[in-house]
Amino acid sequence: MKDGHIHTPYCPHGSKDSLENYIENAVKAGYSALTFTEHAPLPASFTDPAPAGDSSMDIKDLENYLADLNQLQKKYQNDLTILKGLEVDYIEGYEKEITSFLETYGPELDDSILSVHFLKGGRAWYCIDYSPDMFKEAAEDFGSVEALYHSYYETLSQSVITPLGTYKPKRIGHMTLVRKFQELYPGPENWQAYASRFLTLAKEHGFELDYNGAGTKKPHCKETYPPLAIAREASSMGIPLIYGSDAHTASALKQGWDTVDQSLVKPWRR
Numbered sequence: 001m002k003d004g005h006i007h008t009p010y011c012p013h014g015s016k017d018s019l020e021n022y023i024e025n026a027v028k029a030g031y032s033a034l035t036f037t038e039h040a041p042l043p044a045s046f047t048d049p050a051p052a053g054d055s056s057m058d059i060k061d062l063e064n065y066l067a068d069l070n071q072l073q074k075k076y077q078n079d080l081t082i083l084k085g086l087e088v089d090y091i092e093g094y095e096k097e098i099t100s101f102l103e104t105y106g107p108e109l110d111d112s113i114l115s116v117h118f119l120k121g122g123r124a125w126y127c128i129d130y131s132p133d134m135f136k137e138a139a140e141d142f143g144s145v146e147a148l149y150h151s152y153y154e155t156l157s158q159s160v161i162t163p164l165g166t167y168k169p170k171r172i173g174h175m176t177l178v179r180k181f182q183e184l185y186p187g188p189e190n191w192q193a194y195a196s197r198f199l200t201l202a203k204e205h206g207f208e209l210d211y212n213g214a215g216t217k218k219p220h221c222k223e224t225y226p227p228l229a230i231a232r233e234a235s236s237m238g239i240p241l242i243y244g245s246d247a248h249t250a251s252a253l254k255q256g257w258d259t260v261d262q263s264l265v266k267p268w269r270r
């Protein structure tokens, strides 16, 4: 079993659970491999729309993060494979800074994720998964929930198409994150068509998908990212699905694993 999406104490909106704590739990849970994918520092010229500005790790911590992971890779080499990664944000208009960041740090990374959390409306930027209120504001700014879905899938498609250099991540994070508050703000009836079109693009460009269990634990979501029908469609197209707990605490490892269709998950090979 591999978990390809795990946060760490370097996350300012996560927990202070130690890296060792995560790893020990992973060993107990029977993991063969895991990737730590802390939120990469945001481009310096981008203003984090989260009120506390805590969406990502501080650039000052990045060297320590990588050094810690190097050390733990060795310490636990007989127990499981630890891969070094980051969850990198694709932010429209910031491609140059993202590329230069990846050129600098990409050579040190084993396995990373490219995600969309931020969308630009007419009035402001929004972190669409931050809170139901911010989601609502974003939907109002875009004009409707459907318009917000449209913008999310446009941006997710851009993230796949846009060149970000040699070290661009190969896996797309939680491709249905826009559904985090779907029980409060139901998606448009045709939303699966957006997701299907995105899958075609992801396949064409050779991407893997994060098959993410975190949504199952969110009170207004209660489904995996992506949900089963989309995961099946992706798998039938030959798109590799990599399980991700998206844990922000050591006890959240393996979250949603009992809900994902495990037969669709790409088996881990060293």
Ligand SMILES: [Zn+2]
Pocket: 007, 011, 013, 014, 039, 248
């Ligand atoms: Zn996070």
Ligand SMILES: [Zn+2]
Pocket: 087, 115, 117, 173, 174
């Ligand atoms: Zn994320």
